[in-house]
Amino acid sequence: MSTLTKILKGSYDVYVKDATTQSLIVIAERFVAEAKSLSPIDLGQLRNAIMYTLSKMQGGFNDNSGESASFEIRKPSKDNEAYVGFNLLYGIYQEFGTKTMKPQPFMRLAYEIIVNNKSTLDAIAEINRQQMKLNLSNYTRKESYNV
């Protein structure tokens, strides 16, 4: 394999593949952080239940003070997918309210903050683009040292 091909293949891996996974983690982490900051808190179980999962990693679960949550959300089956949410029965009633209890939305608000008045795809694409730029600049710096 020529040096140029190696560089091109290497740059594809870091530029596209790695950046996609990393940008998913960035989006999921931001989403979880916003949702936790907006969630109603009594004993803290709901805040501890909010988490994200990717096929090979997860975060946010039981990483705050207060009562611990018992159940995690399931993992996505595909590589380029991330789930953000909570596995707690009463959480949905906090989000949407009941007949007698007013809603206290936190997931919807967190989503809006992440999306920031753009379409969902545009918001994801922007974070992905930033991550690709960062990865490529790190990669080219590393390659230039090697040369």
Place this chain on the structure above:
Amino acid sequence: MYSETRNKLFQQLNTNTNITDLIDKYESQNMIVNDEITDSNWSNKQSTINFYRSLTDDFEKYDDDTYMCNCRAALRSDSINIAETIKAELHEKTIDGFMFVVTFTGTIKPFDETDNYNTVININVRQK
């Protein structure tokens, strides 16, 4: 303006007979309210609608408001039926210069014996 889109949505829900036929009445008024919760006098056995402006709105978009609409009923099928009727009557229709876009969120089962089934829909009202 918020008040205009709210009034238009309330008027559409309250005057469309296909929708009001599915809603119960309290003191001869349709059980439709612009609030986050339903009236405390209304029973959880009755079919009701309550809608409120979504907190996730971009307040700069004065001609575009989104409302969360709770279609409540004692039976899951009734709750879904109300939501589907609203969608059939309003979705992608322009009435008096207001365009409605309806999207489903899902049906939530009752939390306890005082609650009822709630099918949540988003209604986006755009003023031309």
